[in-house]
Amino acid sequence: xxxxxxxxxxxxxxxxxxxxxxxxGVVLITNIVYSAFLLGGxxxxxxxxxxxxxxxFVATAQVLIYxxxxxxxxxxxxxxxNKRQDFAPVPNxxxxxxxxxxxxxxxxxxxxxxxxSTPWSFSTQQAVxxxxxxxxxxxFFTDFLLPFELAxxxxxxxxVGAVILAxxxxxxxxxxxxxxQPALTLPERPRELASVGAGSPDRTLAASPxxxxx
Numbered sequence: 001x002x003x004x005x006x007x008x009x010x011x012x013x014x015x016x017x018x019x020x021x022x023x024x025g026v027v028l029i030t031n032i033v034y035s036a037f038l039l040g041g042x043x044x045x046x047x048x049x050x051x052x053x054x055x056x057f058v059a060t061a062q063v064l065i066y067x068x069x070x071x072x073x074x075x076x077x078x079x080x081x082n083k084r085q086d087f088a089p090v091p092n093x094x095x096x097x098x099x100x101x102x103x104x105x106x107x108x109x110x111x112x113x114x115x116x117s118t119p120w121s122f123s124t125q126q127a128v129x130x131x132x133x134x135x136x137x138x139x140f141f142t143d144f145l146l147p148f149e150l151a152x153x154x155x156x157x158x159x160v161g162a163v164i165l166a167x168x169x170x171x172x173x174x175x176x177x178x179x180x181q182p183a184l185t186l187p188e189r190p191r192e193l194a195s196v197g198a199g200s201p202d203r204t205l206a207a208s209p210x211x212x213x214x
Contacts, residue, residue, distance in 0.1 A: 012052055019045035027104075032078055040071040057132050069155075077162045 022041035029035050043066040050059035140148050
């Protein structure tokens, strides 16, 4: 084993530990904001693994799309909703936790079986090299056009949902009643005040008590 292989193995181990630790934090931490930040750590670790596989385009897309768009969108949705409500105890909560643990264990067993049974042999095809972006673009717009468009529609739906959640505001009841009233109009100008500027004899009506004493 030369130096390059040793660096790759150490990098793979560090990235794998980082991904597993961040994924456990996403599931186990009760603070949803911290969970969203740790989800970004999971995405960055996956991008590092793609770099180890010489998939630079996929790693860049992972950072730009998942970290720069999806994770930021999740953080905006969490912080803009700002739901100030205490957690209420749920009866028979252990049933939900047990069902969640059972589903997670089943998925872990399924993925482990797939990893063990898959023949991980090197491909005999020629590497794409610098033309990887061109080849991926051709596949996107020919063979995988429908999934590509469906993914764009799903992202648009998520964006619209985030905007709707952000625009929802709490309006007090007194404000609602004030908004339902007719528009305010300017009061009519008093006649005695109007007569002061005109120099009419009714000036004493608008004069102050001190002026009247004089």
